[in-house]
Amino acid sequence: MHFDATFFAFVGLILFFVLIAYLKVPGMMAKGLDERANKISNELAEAKRLREEAQQLLTEYQRKRKDAESEAASIVAAAEREAAMLTAEAKQKTEEYVARRTLITEQKIAQAEAEAVQAVRAAAVDLAISAAEKVIATRNDTATQSALFAQAIGDVKTRLN
Numbered sequence: 001m002h003f004d005a006t007f008f009a010f011v012g013l014i015l016f017f018v019l020i021a022y023l024k025v026p027g028m029m030a031k032g033l034d035e036r037a038n039k040i041s042n043e044l045a046e047a048k049r050l051r052e053e054a055q056q057l058l059t060e061y062q063r064k065r066k067d068a069e070s071e072a073a074s075i076v077a078a079a080e081r082e083a084a085m086l087t088a089e090a091k092q093k094t095e096e097y098v099a100r101r102t103l104i105t106e107q108k109i110a111q112a113e114a115e116a117v118q119a120v121r122a123a124a125v126d127l128a129i130s131a132a133e134k135v136i137a138t139r140n141d142t143a144t145q146s147a148l149f150a151q152a153i154g155d156v157k158t159r160l161n
Contacts, residue, residue, distance in 0.1 A: 020026070
C-alpha cells in the first residue's frame with residue numbers, strides 16, 4: 001500500500017483533533033467564552049446600574065435647580081418689594097420733610113412780615129409823635145398844653161375803665 005501525502009495530511013488532521021480533544025481545548029474555549037460572556041453581562045449590569053444612578057442624580061439635580069430657581073425668584077421678588085417699600089418710605093419722608101421745611105419757612109416769612117409791619121407802624125407812630133410834638137410845640141402855649149394834658153388824662157381814664 002502506498003501512502004501518499006493526502007493520507008499523511010489526513011492522519012495529521014485526525015491526530016490534531018485527538019490532541020485538541022485530549023487537552024480539552026473545546027472546554028477551555030467554552031469556559032473562556034462563558035467567562036467573557038459573564039464579564040460582558042456583569043459590565044452591562046454595572047453600566048445599567050450606573051446609568052440608573054446617573055439618571056437619579058440628574059433628576060435630583062434638576063429638582064434642586066428648580067428649587068434654587070424658585071428660591072432665587074422669591075428672593076428677588078422680596079428684594080423688589082422691600083426696595084419699593086423703601087422707595088415709598090423715602091419719598092414719604094422727603095415729602096414730609098419738604099412740607100415741614102415749607103411750613104417753617106412760611107411761618108418765618110409771616111413772622112418777618114409781622115415784624116416788618118410792626119416796625120413800620122412803630123416808625124410811623126414815632127414819626128407822627130415827633131411831628132405832633134413839633135406842631136404842638138410851635139402852636140401851643142401853656143394854656144393849650146394844660147387843656148391837652150387834661151384831655152389826654154381823661155382819654156386814658158375812659159380807656160382804662
